[in-house]
Amino acid sequence: MIPLSLAEVAEAVAGRLTPDATGVVTGKVTVDSRTVAPGDLFVAVPGERVDGADFLAAAAAAGAVAALSTRPDDALPCVVVDEPVAALGRLAAEVHTRLVAGGLTTLGITGSSGKTSTKDLLGQVLAAAGPTVSPPGSYNNDIGLPLTVLDADATTRFLVLEMGSRGPGHIARLCGIARPRIGVVLNVGSAHLGEFGSPEGTAAAKGELVEALPADGTAVLNADDARVLGMRPRTRARVLTTGLADGADVRAADVTLDDAGRARFTLTVGEEHHPVRLQVVGAHQVANALSATAAALAAGMAPADVAAALSAAGPRSRWRMEVTRRADGVTVVNDAYNANPESMRAALAALTGLSGQRRVAVLGAMGELGPGADAEHERLGEDAVAAGVDLVVAVGPDAVGIARGAFRAGAREGEGAVHVPDRAAAREMLMEALVPGDVVLVKASRSYGLEVLAADLLDAGAGA
Structure with missing residues (x-):
């Protein structure tokens, strides 16, 4: 994270400083007292089983500078707030605004499946072009996304955010914390039908990402999914389509699988054709790779460089193929x-x-x-x-x-x-x-x- 004084933290989150709350956060922001290191800010999130505020002494012993907490504690300087999760989002929004002013490009990814795999591919591709924040795992909710934002600093060029949704308005809320310039929608499927009610309800929620994009941004839409392609009218941004059909802007041709189940294909962008040999398993990874390609192109990379980086990218997150x-x-x-x-x-x-x-x-x-x-x-x-x-x-x-x-x-x-x-x-x-x-x-x-x-x-x- 960029260094912030506790006064700046308090202002960003509309919190109240305890009398001893002076100093500067020079480390990371964490919600787990077991991972606190010197210079960190500990966010004491209340949970169903435990309350993070009960662990302020442990955070202090590990070197935390202060805590975001619902109550003050003698163990550690505090920024007192009513809702630590909401305060975490406000802090991330303030940091994101500063980083964007310094040249950060933010990319958001959503879809019913494949979000983490695509995020992992895209993060490795963009890393070939500049410092990139794209942590392994699924940090795609009201806690994980702000923590990802706060991992970025003044040297970060690309920030890749995974955006999950449990209901209408959720992705819009995440975009309010960190508005992407490039948004990727992978697919609309049957995940969470219990919450959305129908694939159309899922599509309405996933499309909140493209609605949030600025006019000078780019929406990457999977042309092989009719519900995703149908989001085109919902954005002011430029649209790049991906898929296997001839009409897609970013296409894969001549797809084959080796004995280990890894795809090979020819990446086609306009008149350019480049070979790709994926290191991840499954034919479904071709669609993920195309979405990552289009996002990287929108971020300024050349097709040949993207193809080379894709061919070198491996699996990063646990328990996924x-x-x-x-x-x-x-x-x-x-x-x-x-x-x-x-x-x-x-x-x-x-x-x-x-x-x-x-x-x-x-x-x-x-x-x-x-x-x-x-x-x-x-x-x-x-x-x-x-x-x-x-x-x-x-x-x-x-x-x-x-x-x-x-x-x-x-x-x-x-x-x-x-x-x-x-x-x-x-x-x-x-x-x-x-x-x-x-x-x-x-x-x-x-x-x-x-x-x-x-x-x-x-x-x-x-x-x-």
Whole structure:
């Protein structure tokens, strides 16, 4: 973060300084007292289980300069505010305004799936052109986005922000904290239908990003998604389209996959054609790469430089198509960070594109799908069989529909599909069933914790 005096912090967040609150924040801003370092500002966020204000003494012992808190404390100088999360957003907005005046270019990414993967690709591409802030992981909410903004300093040239949405107005609020000059909309799918009610409701919320762009900015829209392309009239900014169709401004041609499931294609921008060899797994990464390309072009990079940087970019965030080969020859694909119908099908396509003797899909439930959840789970089971998955393992009571769909599509119980009650049962079954040459995909919504199962499977083969 840029250095700020506590008086400047208080003014930015409309807070009240305690009498001992003097000094300058020279480090980072953090909401976790365990990560505090000397010079940091600790934001004491109240939570459902713990209140950050209870950890001011720990933050002080670790070297924090001060805290944003709902109450003063003798342990540490404080800027007292009513709502620390809202104050964090106001602080980020003030810092962002100063950085933009100094030449910072801000890029925002949203979509039903692929946000983090695209953010990771774009961050690595832009880093080839200048100092870039684009942290690994999904910092895409009212806490994570301000913290990302506050990681930038006067040397930062590009700031890449991931923007998630849990309802109407959420992305608009995030854009109020840090207004992007370049906005990327990847897709409109079935994620969070429980909140939005329909794909049209999702599209309305995702389009808040392009509405926030300035007239001299750029909206990057996926032309292969009709709902995304339909956002064109909602922005004053220039529009760059991406896709596989001939009419897209940024296109991929001659797409192929190698034995490891990584895509190769020819990047076409106008009359320029450049080869790209992605280091991330799955054909769905081509669309993410095209969106990252268009955003980088809008930020001033040349197509040849973007193609070279894309070909060097690797996976950065955990539990997203992490492909690991065990010593015994079993390959584990950990894609367990989150799931919705579209990302599930993309993962299944990636699984069947990997070389191996047998493809095993270990699938947990997809959350927040609303009234259509049962039908979506059954359809997923059918699609897994249709994709060529040899064994479908549905994990947990909420995933029983996946097994039903697989049986309906012709999978034999116990051989082609099975339902197990929990992670422990899945682990026990897979320990006996997996043999060298198997490729195992593990995927579910984050709340089901299947990343633990993926880790167990890797540990089981460590000593082979």
